[in-house]
Amino acid sequence: MNLLNGEKLTLGTCYYPEHWPENMWEEDLHRMLENGIEVIRIAEFAWNKVEPTEGTFTFDFFDRFLDVAEKMGMKVIFCTPTATPPAWLTEKYPEVLNARIDGVIYRHGGRRHYNYNSPVYQEKAALITERFAEHFAHRPCIIGWQIDNEINCETDVFYSQSDDKAFRAFVKEKYGTLHALNDAWGTVFWNQTYSDWSEIHIPRPTVNNVNIHLLLDYTRFVSHSARGFVKLQSDILRRYLKPGDFITTNGIFSNVDNHAMNAESLDFMMYDSYPNFANMTGGTPDPRSLRDRNWSRHLAEVRSISPIFGIMEQQSGANGQTHSGMAPTPKPGQITLWTMQSVAHGADYVSYFRWRTCTFGTEIYWHGILDYSSRDNRRLREVKEIHKKFQSLKPVAGAHYEAKVAVIKDFDNIWNAQEDVWHRTIEAVSSQGIYAAAQHAHTPVDFVYLTDELPAPDLSRYSVIFYPHPMLADKARAELLQRYVENGGTLVLGCRSGIKDLNGRCVMDLLPGVFRDLTGADVPEYTPVGPEDNNVVIDWEGEKLKVTVFIDEIDAIGEQAEVLGRYENCYYAGTPGLLVNRVGKGSVYSFGTTFPEETAAVFLRKLGVAEPYRNVVKAPECCEIAVREKDGHRFYFVLNYSAEPAEIVLGEAKTDLYTGETVQGRVQVEPYGTRVYG
Numbered sequence: 058m059n060l061l062n063g064e065k066l067t068l069g070t071c072y073y074p075e076h077w078p079e080n081m082w083e084e085d086l087h088r089m090l091e092n093g094i095e096v097i098r099i100a101e102f103a104w105n106k107v108e109p110t111e112g113t114f115t116f117d118f119f120d121r122f123l124d125v126a127e128k129m130g131m132k133v134i135f136c137t138p139t140a141t142p143p144a145w146l147t148e149k150y151p152e153v154l155n156a157r158i159d160g161v162i163y164r165h166g167g168r169r170h171y172n173y174n175s176p177v178y179q180e181k182a183a184l185i186t187e188r189f190a191e192h193f194a195h196r197p198c199i200i201g202w203q204i205d206n207e208i209n210c211e212t213d214v215f216y217s218q219s220d221d222k223a224f225r226a227f228v229k230e231k232y233g234t235l236h237a238l239n240d241a242w243g244t245v246f247w248n249q250t251y252s253d254w255s256e257i258h259i260p261r262p263t264v265n266n267v268n269i270h271l272l273l274d275y276t277r278f279v280s281h282s283a284r285g286f287v288k289l290q291s292d293i294l295r296r297y298l299k300p301g302d303f304i305t306t307n308g309i310f311s312n313v314d315n316h317a318m319n320a321e322s323l324d325f326m327m328y329d330s331y332p333n334f335a336n337m338t339g340g341t342p343d344p345r346s347l348r349d350r351n352w353s354r355h356l357a358e359v360r361s362i363s364p365i366f367g368i369m370e371q372q373s374g375a376n377g378q379t380h381s382g383m384a385p386t387p388k389p390g391q392i393t394l395w396t397m398q399s400v401a402h403g404a405d406y407v408s409y410f411r412w413r414t415c416t417f418g419t420e421i422y423w424h425g426i427l428d429y430s431s432r433d434n435r436r437l438r439e440v441k442e443i444h445k446k447f448q449s450l451k452p453v454a455g456a457h458y459e460a461k462v463a464v465i466k467d468f469d470n471i472w473n474a475q476e477d478v479w480h481r482t483i484e485a486v487s488s489q490g491i492y493a494a495a496q497h498a499h500t501p502v503d504f505v506y507l508t509d510e511l512p513a514p515d516l517s518r519y520s521v522i523f524y525p526h527p528m529l530a531d532k533a534r535a536e537l538l539q540r541y542v543e544n545g546g547t548l549v550l551g552c553r554s555g556i557k558d559l560n561g562r563c564v565m566d567l568l569p570g571v572f573r574d575l576t577g578a579d580v581p582e583y584t585p586v587g588p589e590d591n592n593v594v595i596d597w598e599g600e601k602l603k604v605t606v607f608i609d610e611i612d613a614i615g616e617q618a619e620v621l622g623r624y625e626n627c628y629y630a631g632t633p634g635l636l637v638n639r640v641g642k643g644s645v646y647s648f649g650t651t652f653p654e655e656t657a658a659v660f661l662r663k664l665g666v667a668e669p670y671r672n673v674v675k676a677p678e679c680c681e682i683a684v685r686e687k688d689g690h691r692f693y694f695v696l697n698y699s700a701e702p703a704e705i706v707l708g709e710a711k712t713d714l715y716t717g718e719t720v721q722g723r724v725q726v727e728p729y730g731t732r733v734y735g
């Protein structure tokens with residue numbers, strides 16, 4: 058692999074040779090190189106440039122461009138162009154198009170208007186991928202490939218006739234018999250029983266909601282379809298790749314198991330990071346919300362797939378398409394801040410979207426580094442400075458993000474929560490609350506995914522794990538957690554744990570179902586929080602933890618289970634709301650409600666994992682602290698997201714990697730400033 062090789066951090070940009078007169082190419086590449094940009098990504102929407110009419114292939118355009126790239130010494134990530142099927146294709150074969158849930162077909166003119174399951178589209182996509190690969194893959198300037206563009210962006214639901222047919226085949230393969238399917242989906246309810254496979258369809262408009270168990274399988278099916286489409290291309294590309302070249306794709310979107318997709322088709326994941334989405338014009342920002350800092354959470358998601366990853370598109374200008382969105386130009390320092398945010402979380406490659414702002418089409422307001430005129434500007438100067446910083450950050454390349462706290466996730470619960478309003482509401486509070494609490498307490502957090510398709514993750518490196526609301530669970534997952542706790546881990550579970558099986562059916566076992574032994578808990582009663590329950594708290598040794606959204610009453614039934622907190626200000630006052638169960642060398646905390654930020658902060662503090670680096674660097678809340686580690690050496694990132702200067706205190710003498718100076722004690726970090734200490 059010649060990009061994320063652990064030797065250096067690299068800058069890139071997204072370039073569209075088809076958007077500019079050819080006589081600008083050389084000068085553009087020259088300026089990029091002068092400013093430290095060594096890699097470009099090209100061609101992800103340029104199908105017509107190679108196959109302008111069906112079956113006519115012409116490679117001259119990109120040959121000429123790659124000649125220029127080679128002459129200039131620019132490295133290239135080449136893309137398959139399947140995100141935008143050409144007009145000749147969609148006109149002749151409308152079955153390749155995606156449709157709305159009511160069957161109306163999406164027409165040509167936007168992007169990602171295709172469906173994954175059309176046999177015609179699969180054939181055409183495979184053919185163009187093969188033609189691209191066989192013609193271009195040997196070119197020395199190419200270092201890797203991006204498949205398609207942003208899988209499941211724009212839409213993550215598919216309702217074409219091909220999808221309908223493929224869904225039927227998917228569930229037939231999964232269940233084998235209609236009896237098993239009817240049972241799993243509980244179709245006896247409201248007389249939905251199927252007596253022939255032909256009666257089964259993807260979700261369609263219904264008077265009430267679509268059966269929730271069907272929806273869960275439908276989302277699994279969308280993921281399966283997306284993965285199959287990526288694998289189709291990856292298998293072709295692999296046959297032509299030069300040694301050392303990589304395959305990736307960009308962006309993390311919903312309804313696709315990106316972990317499995319990466320494992321089966323990619324070398325690593327790339328992400329598209331636009332933190333200023335958080336500052337869209339219009340709303341009044343909540344001062345305590347994480348805003349652009351929330352992108353650290355997205356970066357933690359990418360890292361859960363690829364510990365070292367790349368940013369294929371990093372915001373470098375104002376956002377907006379012609380019909381939606383207005384987000385401001387990055388302020389002085391913010392391009393650096395967001396770049397270092399990516400690096401702090403594990404990105405060794407950062408590529409800006411895009412070199413120059415397009416003068417036509419939907420994205421005329423989606424600004425790149427340069428404005429339309431190409432004049433030298435503040436943003437380009439900032440990129441050049443970032444390149445200088447990257448030189449001094451070489452030792453960071455290949456270093457792994459360090460976290461002692463993890464949040465467990467799994468797609469069964471994520472996809473169930475999309476449809477199940479009780480689940481979605483509790484999950485929304487806790488996932489934001491835990492991450493915000495950890496950010497404000499300078500406590501690095503990893504996400505760890507459980508997926509039956511991949512080997513179980515190594516949990517032993519975490520001292521505390523939150524699995525906030527695993528409503529859907531099975532014995533295998535409970536056993537994995539049991540082993541983690543027996544070996545000394547601390548597990549925290551919130552309300553509603555274990556109430557469903559993996560089909561999303563409620564279990565008839567006593568709650569918390571498969572977690573009963575592990576938690577030593579019994580949940581005899583539960584309720585959503587009503588409007589008159591505003592003052593309910595759980596008292597944990599004097600800390601009054603606010604009860605929000607949901608309440609599980611919890612009794613201690615295990616021999617080692619001990620009540621730590623009880624409800625107050627409600628008819629069940631005095632009932633336990635927090636237990637700890639000692640299991641082997643570790644502990645399991647069962648908490649009867651959700652984890653808003655204030656509650657999560659108390660857990661981090663009481664469990665002894667808050668502010669793990671306070672002896673090395675102390676920072677105010679507005680700064681993020683992230684640590685990457687390599688060969689026993691730690692690199693401390695300090696990121697000031699605020700428009701005000703921040704004072705930090707270094708408890709030990711450290712080298713400021715930007716300047717090479719040794720520093721200790723108080724340091725002023727300018728607005729949007731960053732520091733890296735080693």
Ligand code: GAL
Nearest residue numbers: 206207210329370410420423
């Ligand atoms: C990304 C996409 C790019 C461009 C950018 C700005 O989602 O990959 O092609 O559209 O957003 O809108």
